[in-house]
Amino acid sequence: MSNTQGKPKLAVWKFASCDGCQLSLLDCEDELLQLADSIDIAYFMEASSRQVEGPYDLSLVEGSITTADDERRIRAVRDQSRALVTIGACATAGGIQALRNFADVEEFTAVVYAHPEYIATLKTSTAISAHVPVDFELQGCPVNKRQLLEVISAFLHRRPPQVPPHSVCIECKLRGNVCVWVAHGTPCLGPVTHAGCGAICPSYNRGCYGCYGPKENPNTASLCHWWREELGADQATLIENLRNFNAAAPPFERESRRQEQRDGEE
């Protein structure tokens, strides 16, 4: 066994999710072994059957809270963690499974399962921050692995992570992309969406669909206005775009509900 004495202890936790964000850590093919040399990966069930007891210096939490057991488990994780960082849209905003927050979960259960009575689930899917204090939220569905390494490094060196809060538009300009909205009339959530992906959708000739969630202070009302007025987007398209992987992120949720009401008034 390697010498783990004096190394900071890292734990990786999973709640309701697809495993894609923790996989991003294993996708750091060039850095993984070096990372494992400088920290003790003390708890990471997807990658190791070794389980070292807490407390942990840094906990990375993937996934959202959707069961009563998980409501209890996240508090136990917080109690054992010096710093707790959420990774990805599920842990930060409830994820795609938060679409249940806008619907009837009992009806959902009946659609998928023959015996709904076997299924224990909450009516909502909620972000980790709704349950325990969180030290940093890394957005993205999935997170960017470079940013993930930056966040781990920052917390282990006790400095703030360098994760710019600006919009995808800035990344698009830095890449030298032609604007898909201005040049092609393609609806794009770039102006209100948090940077981090590297503006990949516009680079592949499609509009941003908001998988990195809201940027700092997004003007979603103005975006919706221009989508309607200039691009002829209908209500369904607006709501579908605001209500996907970050549906329950407060700025997106507020705007999608406002758009719903607005159409009711028209």
Next chain:
Amino acid sequence: MAKSKTIKVDYLARVEGEGALHIRYDDSGVHDVKLKIFEPPRFFEAFMRGRDYLEAPDITARICGICPVAYQMSALHAMEHALGLVPTPELRALRRLIYCGEWIESHVLHIYMLHAPDFLGYDSAVAMAKDHPKIVQDGLQIKKAGNALVRLLGGREVHPINVRVGGFYRVPGTTELETLREQLQQARALAEDTVRWTASLPFPQFERADGDQYEFVALSHPDEYPMNEGRIVSTQGLNIDAQEYEQYFREEHVEYSNALHSVLEQRGAYMVGPMARYNLNFDRLAPRVQRLAEEIGFPPFCANPFQSIVVRSLEVLHAFDEALRIIDDYRPPSEPFVSGTIRAATGCAATEAPRGLLYHRYSVDDAGKITAARIVPPTSQNQKTIEEDLRLMLPQFMHLPEARLRARCEQAIRNYDPCISCSTHFLQLHLQRGAGALG
């Protein structure tokens, strides 16, 4: 009376998602095997209703971070079946190419990081790397090449953004694909080493007796090793179109699992995945892959599930040969996607995810909104076979000390590379020795 014993594993490590195992047995036999999936349900089939047909590949990708391309592929083919769209041969080749990338990335993750540590007695690849640094570093380089392929065609490794109903949002130029050739060729050489290395691992001997033999189920295509297309065939003579899938396969909901169990009508459990594909399609593997199997003495029909790690490594090698062939023959499509008229319709499709057959069915209305969705992932299909494996192999391994017996059971589950997030509408290991209620 014989004393009842239990094997319990509350949280399986080195699998994707949250599952547990519970086995109750005594000297007279194995009485209960439950693979429990406690991964919480996320209700994809329910919340897909009302969404736009173009969103199906983006949303279903989020079922699994390890095999998002598989979900995208089954979703695309099902939608195209509904809408009567037929992508051009050039687009079809590009789809195979991105699928090759995912097979490589997903299989190599499993071979090196999840399964190999079982054979060599480590708790992780990181621990294994202390004694076998070159092996683990090679594995990471092969995985990296798979990811590079997915990133180039899909925009990123996890949840690619570039696949679209009808084709792609943007297709690569010839020179873009050329940039990958050298990396793929170097990784291919390492993948060949991987086959020789996995074939040299110490395998527990286990084969099912006559009467308990597996029914292997996979796609089969006349001209190619199956990925995106083909008929659904089995070693017991099944030969159907994907449209007939629901007439032959049924999902059961059992109390202890959030994953539905899939069974073949009147026949019960069956196996999908690399062993099924290999056993039903050996002669359509790339010629160099067939020759290597022959050279190392690995049979064209593999019945020991612990050897699935060799089959996976042969499939990785095949995926490299196929990817290089596609790049050699590449002609950029004239249009990035084909489109047609939206109409109310129902379509279905099955493709070969790294873990096996993945079935999707969608209905859409005349505005292109989804009205019904059904998804049957590979792990729900294998769940019953995993339980049967454990029941059948336990008597043979019962002499092992408890810790090794539990480890052997976990290894047997990992033979299937179970993907638990996928199968929830899908796993928990409790081995029970001694009296006590099932937890």
